[in-house]
Amino acid sequence: DIQMTQSPSSLSASVGDRVTITCRASQGIKNDLGWFQQKPGEAPKRLIYAASSLQSGVPSRFSGSGSGTEFTLTISSLQPEDFATYYCLQYSTYIPWTFGQGTKVEIK
Amino acid sequence: EVQLVESGGGLVQPGGSLRLSCAASGFAVSNNYMNWVRQAPGKGLEWVSVIYSGETTYYADSVKGRFTISRDNSKNTVYLQMNSLKTGDTALYYCARGWGSEWGQGTLVTVSS
Numbered sequence A: 001d002i003q004m005t006q007s008p009s010s011l012s013a014s015v016g017d018r019v020t021i022t023c024r025a026s027q028g029i030k031n032d033l034g035w036f037q038q039k040p041g042e043a044p045k046r047l048i049y050a051a052s053s054l055q056s057g058v059p060s061r062f063s064g065s066g067s068g069t070e071f072t073l074t075i076s077s078l079q080p081e082d083f084a085t086y087y088c089l090q091y092s093t094y095i096p097w098t099f100g101q102g103t104k105v106e107i108k
Numbered sequence B: 001e002v003q004l005v006e007s008g009g010g011l012v013q014p015g016g017s018l019r020l021s022c023a024a025s026g027f028a029v030s031n032n033y034m035n036w037v038r039q040a041p042g043k044g045l046e047w048v049s050v051i052y053s054g055e056t057t058y059y060a061d062s063v064k065g066r067f068t069i070s071r072d073n074s075k076n077t078v079y080l081q082m083n084s085l086k087t088g089d090t091a092l093y094y095c096a097r098g099w100g101s102e103w104g105q106g107t108l109v110t111v112s113s
Helices: none
Strands: A004-007 A010-013 A019-025 A033-038 A045-049 A062-067 A070-075 A085-090 A103-107 B003-007 B010-012 B018-025 B034-039 B045-051 B057-059 B067-072 B077-082 B091-097 B107-111
Touching: A004 A085, A010 A019, A019 A033, A019 A085, A033 A062, A045 A062, A070 A085, A085 B045, B003 B091, B018 B034, B018 B091, B018 B107, B034 B067, B034 B077, B045 B067, B045 B077, B057 B067, B077 B091
Parallel strands: A010 A103, B010 B107
Antiparallel strands: A004 A019, A019 A070, A033 A045, A033 A085, A062 A070, A085 A103, B003 B018, B018 B077, B034 B045, B034 B091, B045 B057, B067 B077, B091 B107
16 A cells, blocks of 8 residues: 655644645655645545646645655645645555545644 | 535444445536545544446455445435444545545444444
8 A cells, every 4th residue: 555644743833824744655656646625524625636736716825746756735825714634645546545644734 | 516415324333334325416426436535533534435437446455345335327326335334434424526626525424332
């Protein structure tokens, strides 16, 4: 199975900060990776697919980069509505698909 | 508008069975990958199963041999038959389209005596 190591597990940041979250795959997955945001009591929402493509309707302050084994989600200027938990998901041809452990973004 | 609505969750004893349903609207399940993903209370997301637009299916090791994913194209609905349930299967079960482009709101499964 492909392991997705997501870091950090949590972070504290202020409104306006630049935030970076990383996922490392245990083997190459090309660009078969998505990023999801989940707020308490809500279903996950996809932000990024194919590692760097922005989901329609998602603010442009969110961006994704990387390929192979190293991937990054960046929030360029953190907004109050961005405080949530973020997950990466690898959906390559290697079954099972696997999520990262999650990163909780909290208010500093 | 795309919509996914899960149902069928509830309280069941260990060893019991449940069948979850995911009714889709706004697109055809027959033409899409459809997934089940679960989230245990206070925990992260765990992929459970996928059914491709053909009949190919895959499962997480934790549910293989106990869960079966299927779909009824005439009802535009995807199912998850869960047998031999364990306390560790307690979770909110979501269905999701493709690579997570849309999600339902989830249905809660509680396995407890």
